[in-house]
Amino acid sequence: MPQNKDMIDLCDCRCIHENRVTAAAGEALPEQENQQMAQLFKAMGDANRLKILWALNHGEMCVCDLAAFLQVSESAVSHQLRMLRQLQLVSNRRAGPILYYRLNDHHVAALMRIALEHTRE
Amino acid sequence: MPQNKDMIDLCDCRCIHENRVTAAAGEALPEQENQQMAQLFKAMGDANRLKILWALNHGEMCVCDLAAFLQVSESAVSHQLRMLRQLQLVSNRRAGPILYYRLNDHHVAALMRIALEHTRE
DNA sequence: TTATCATGTGAACAGATGCTCATATATTCA
DNA sequence: TGAATATATGAGCATCTGTTCACATGATAA
Numbered sequence: 001m002p003q004n005k006d007m008i009d010l011c012d013c014r015c016i017h018e019n020r021v022t023a024a025a026g027e028a029l030p031e032q033e034n035q036q037m038a039q040l041f042k043a044m045g046d047a048n049r050l051k052i053l054w055a056l057n058h059g060e061m062c063v064c065d066l067a068a069f070l071q072v073s074e075s076a077v078s079h080q081l082r083m084l085r086q087l088q089l090v091s092n093r094r095a096g097p098i099l100y101y102r103l104n105d106h107h108v109a110a111l112m113r114i115a116l117e118h119t120r121e
Numbered sequence: 122m123p124q125n126k127d128m129i130d131l132c133d134c135r136c137i138h139e140n141r142v143t144a145a146a147g148e149a150l151p152e153q154e155n156q157q158m159a160q161l162f163k164a165m166g167d168a169n170r171l172k173i174l175w176a177l178n179h180g181e182m183c184v185c186d187l188a189a190f191l192q193v194s195e196s197a198v199s200h201q202l203r204m205l206r207q208l209q210l211v212s213n214r215r216a217g218p219i220l221y222y223r224l225n226d227h228h229v230a231a232l233m234r235i236a237l238e239h240t241r242e
Numbered sequence: 243t244t245a246t247c248a249t250g251t252g253a254a255c256a257g258a259t260g261c262t263c264a265t266a267t268a269t270t271c272a
Numbered sequence: 273t274g275a276a277t278a279t280a281t282g283a284g285c286a287t288c289t290g291t292t293c294a295c296a297t298g299a300t301a302a
Contacts, residue, residue: 029175029237035168036240037233042166046260047159057263063126063279078280097269097278107239111232112158116150118228119157174289184249197291199250218248218299 042112043087048072049080052101056090057109065082164208165232169193170201172221177211178230181223 044050048070055061055069063081067074081101084090091104103109165171169191174180176190184202188195202222205211212225224230 015133029172030269033240034172035146037236038166038168038171039240040166040236041162041171041232045159045161045163045166047156048260051150051155051157054155054302064277067126072260075263075280075281079260082280094269097276105239107235111162111234114228114231114235115158115161116154118161118226119154169290181262185247193290194292195249196251196293199248200290203250217298218246 009067039087040107040111041092043084043089044108044115046080048076049084052076052077052080052084053089053103053108056101056103057112060093060100062098066075066101123187151222159206161210161228161232164205164210165229165236167201169197170205171203171233172227173198174199174224177222177224178233181214181221183219183221197239 063074067077089105090101092099092101184195184198188198210226211222213220213222
């Protein structure tokens, strides 16, 4: 068991077969950052949410457009947008009764570009 | 409804409030690629799998080391490694009874780097 | 062979997830 | 004010996920 549970540390493995452990120990990743990274990937790890992010990467769209685009209910889109909003991946502007959503994080586009490269290899 | 369900196409939204739809239509993303991208992000969207990938990014490790590292059973790690193997994100080499796992996709490191940047802003 | 260690696999279960439906809120217009 | 439109929210539910447990497989050494 690692002494410090907040830090990912490779020093306390039960069976150590080579010295790879000490080699990796220098690059510890705080537990909180690991969880935030996982949360980001999880948000992008749903086909419909990814479609939303992909669409918003080309320009702002309102909820009902996104719903027609994904062929799901506007309620479903709204639920997904709330999650993306809470993670600050998207934001919106109001124009009368209509909310236009847009990407709010420049990393999202970069992540999608790399993932697309990955699938095309 | 889009006529071609294999293609993400923005031309058939029910309510069109501006001309953003036509602007986005040029960048259609095939359904299959969208799903593969989502699968990649989903694989990285679990805290334990991300820890595995993070650890392997610093060098190869065997299953029991990873289990001690994550503080879960070796069976759990094995299940997760199978998923990562099937997605070809990791591969292994055998040294006697021990299997050493390593990253098998150069995009993974890039994705983790960007995600880490994201969490640190 | 037999014992042992490292890993893989299937079943089973608790918890998470994503959708729909019904309803609430908010804005605009008559 | 009341009606209509756009979006948000909560409940409920079927499905998916990640873990543990028990056991199987595969390699090594005695």
